[in-house]
Amino acid sequence: MTANERVQTASPGLRAWLMADAPESGWQAACGRAYRGWRAFAGNPLGLMGLGIVILLLLCAAFAPWIATADPTAQDLTIRLQPPTALHWLGTDRMGRDTYSNLVYGSRVTLYIVVLVLVIAAPIGLLVGSTAGYLGGRTDQVLMRLTDIFFSFPRLVLALAFVASLGPGLNNAIIAIAITAWPAYARVARAETLAVRKSDFISAVRTQGASSWRIIFRHVMPLSLPSVVVRATLDMAGVILTAAGLGFLGLGAQPPTPEWGAMISVGRENILDQWWVPAVPGMAIFIVSLGFNLLGDGLRDVLDPKLS
Amino acid sequence: MAELTNQPLLQVENLSVRYVTPTGTVDALKKVSFELGREKLGIVGESGSGKSTLGRAILRLIPRPGEVSADRMAFMGQDLLAMSKFQMRQVRGKQITMILQDPKFSLNPVMRAGDQILEALSIHGRIGRREGRSRVIDILRAVRIRDPHRVYNAYVHELSGGMGQRVMTAMMVVTNPMLLIADEPTSALDVTVRMQVLAIIDDLVTQRGMGLIFISHDLNLVGSFCDRILIMYGGRIVESCRAADLNKVTHPYSRGLLDSLPSIEHPKPVLATLKRDPAWLEAP
Numbered sequence: 185m186t187a188n189e190r191v192q193t194a195s196p197g198l199r200a201w202l203m204a205d206a207p208e209s210g211w212q213a214a215c216g217r218a219y220r221g222w223r224a225f226a227g228n229p230l231g232l233m234g235l236g237i238v239i240l241l242l243l244c245a246a247f248a249p250w251i252a253t254a255d256p257t258a259q260d261l262t263i264r265l266q267p268p269t270a271l272h273w274l275g276t277d278r279m280g281r282d283t284y285s286n287l288v289y290g291s292r293v294t295l296y297i298v299v300l301v302l303v304i305a306a307p308i309g310l311l312v313g314s315t316a317g318y319l320g321g322r323t324d325q326v327l328m329r330l331t332d333i334f335f336s337f338p339r340l341v342l343a344l345a346f347v348a349s350l351g352p353g354l355n356n357a358i359i360a361i362a363i364t365a366w367p368a369y370a371r372v373a374r375a376e377t378l379a380v381r382k383s384d385f386i387s388a389v390r391t392q393g394a395s396s397w398r399i400i401f402r403h404v405m406p407l408s409l410p411s412v413v414v415r416a417t418l419d420m421a422g423v424i425l426t427a428a429g430l431g432f433l434g435l436g437a438q439p440p441t442p443e444w445g446a447m448i449s450v451g452r453e454n455i456l457d458q459w460w461v462p463a464v465p466g467m468a469i470f471i472v473s474l475g476f477n478l479l480g481d482g483l484r485d486v487l488d489p490k491l492s
Numbered sequence: 493m494a495e496l497t498n499q500p501l502l503q504v505e506n507l508s509v510r511y512v513t514p515t516g517t518v519d520a521l522k523k524v525s526f527e528l529g530r531e532k533l534g535i536v537g538e539s540g541s542g543k544s545t546l547g548r549a550i551l552r553l554i555p556r557p558g559e560v561s562a563d564r565m566a567f568m569g570q571d572l573l574a575m576s577k578f579q580m581r582q583v584r585g586k587q588i589t590m591i592l593q594d595p596k597f598s599l600n601p602v603m604r605a606g607d608q609i610l611e612a613l614s615i616h617g618r619i620g621r622r623e624g625r626s627r628v629i630d631i632l633r634a635v636r637i638r639d640p641h642r643v644y645n646a647y648v649h650e651l652s653g654g655m656g657q658r659v660m661t662a663m664m665v666v667t668n669p670m671l672l673i674a675d676e677p678t679s680a681l682d683v684t685v686r687m688q689v690l691a692i693i694d695d696l697v698t699q700r701g702m703g704l705i706f707i708s709h710d711l712n713l714v715g716s717f718c719d720r721i722l723i724m725y726g727g728r729i730v731e732s733c734r735a736a737d738l739n740k741v742t743h744p745y746s747r748g749l750l751d752s753l754p755s756i757e758h759p760k761p762v763l764a765t766l767k768r769d770p771a772w773l774e775a776p
Contacts, residue, residue: 210645321556383597384592384593384594384597384598385597385598385599385600385601387553387592387598388590388592388598388599388660388663389600389611390553390584391551391553391584391585391589391590391592391664392584392585392589392611392612392615392663392664392667393580393581393582393583393584393585393586393615393616394581394585394611394615395581398615402611403600403603406602406603407601407602
């Protein structure tokens with residue numbers, strides 16, 4: 185029996201198991217739900233493309249030492265500014281560093297930034313939004329006006345100001361971006377909280393003597409979390425662009441850390457004669473933000489029942 | 493000690509709730525006074541008569557801009573109105589609890605039923621996971637759930653209405669409160685399930701010696717289930733009587749309520765409708 189035949193004979197049973205109208209266990213129901221979600225997502229070619237790009241980025245970051253052809257920080261001034269060759273697949277920059285290897289290692293920095301920003305910003309936004317929405321009154325006013333102040337600045341400008349005061353560097357850039365990213369999550373979390381704060385089950389916990397904090401942490405937050413997560417996947421592209429912008433201005437990752445924005449900045453002087461030096465990292469930023477955007481859109485379509 | 497046991501569970505004197513809004517003042521409760529011992533007290537009245545407001549006012553859960561005032565509102569001798577927010581939270585859930593109307597809405601949709609009952613226990617003092625679980629299973633058995641381990645792990649949408657209301661009841665009695673307020677606990681259930689849930693509440697109240705305030709608009713139900721009945725209209729108690737004497741009530745509103753009920757023994761071609769007298773709102 186060939187592998188192909190085996191797949192065909194096994195798949196109807198598995199499919200029937202996944203699509204069962206009356207699943208026998210919670211585990212089967214959860215699998216079925218995930219499978220249906222995947223089917224809906226797979227029907228969206230753009231979303232799949234985004235997923236592909238993001239998976240590629242993850243693989244790049246995970247296997248960077250094996251994929252890269254050279255040490256990203258090794259300089260060799262005898263081979264400066266080379267066009268793409270068999271040895272240097274995407275050329276070299278003005279220090280003679282291999283652009284391809286830099287790009288591969290840069291994917292680690294990009295992911296590091298995205299993940300840390302979300303890990304910092306989403307909980308802050310969730311906490312502020314849920315507290316404001318649940319307590320209402322003056323607390324709501326103060327917290328949401330604070331949020332509005334953060335909203336009223338363009339993101340990059342505010343991040344610039346924070347990095348300028350914290351000092352340039354990768355970790356400070358992450359903190360600065362996180363500080364500018366939380367207001368969006370606070371708004372989403374507040375909207376979700378307003379929808380549930382008057383529900384009977386919240387009254388029921390109150391009649392049992394639960395304190396406001398307990399209600400916010402244990403009963404309100406779990407309900408506003410999904411919306412915040414969806415919003416966060418949509419925001420990843422923006423985070424990458426802001427990080428690249430800070431890197432380009434020399435306020436993000438410092439050389440020799442291979443960061444895409446900083447790579448563009450290094451290649452900027454050669455843009456007319458050796459255009460590929462800044463263009464390659466630029467394309468990488470463009471493709472990865474596009475990938476995150478498409479993935480976010482696809483996920484939102486699947487996860488948000490209001491749109492389907 | 494003798495004095496303590498003779499003391500009524502709840503004493504309410506001239507309890508008023510008023511909402512002052514820009515569009516005018518609404519008196520939801522007007523100088524309501526009653527006492528409650530370890531008995532089953534039914535409160536009946538039409539929609540908007542202040543029944544639910546009364547229940548919430550006892551727990552001091554009237555939302556802003558509502559104002560609660562009373563000459564005296566004491567629970568086992570403690571003045572509820574003088575308590576701090578923190579002290580009040582100790583009373584809620586531990587000494588007085590409230591069963592809400594519809595279990596579909598009054599249980600958290602994203603928490604397992606058992607964990608929600610456990611939450612009630614853990615609010616009032618730390619409790620170990622294993623001990624908590626066994627107490628939850630016990631209380632689920634006490635509300636006559638046949639398969640408590642399955643129900644422990646179920647979410648609300650996986651339970652029927654009657655099961656949900658039993659879980660709700662379990663959640664409210666697991667802390668052994670002294671007073672249970674049931675705000676139309678059976679109005680979302682069908683007739684047969686209603687009787688089961690009522691029987692469970694009845695057993696729990698009798699076994700544990702709790703006081704019960706049973707809020708309902710179903711006159712016959714309250715008449716057969718409770719010891720004493722308060723009839724409310726327009727935010728005040730118009731009449732109070734023993735349940736056995738329900739047919740001997742004198743106030744025209746109470747009479748009107750009784751006359752508008754269909755009866756299988758005395759069928760009438762046209763049921764009487766209530767004729768409301770504005771004077772009822774003023775005079776007691």
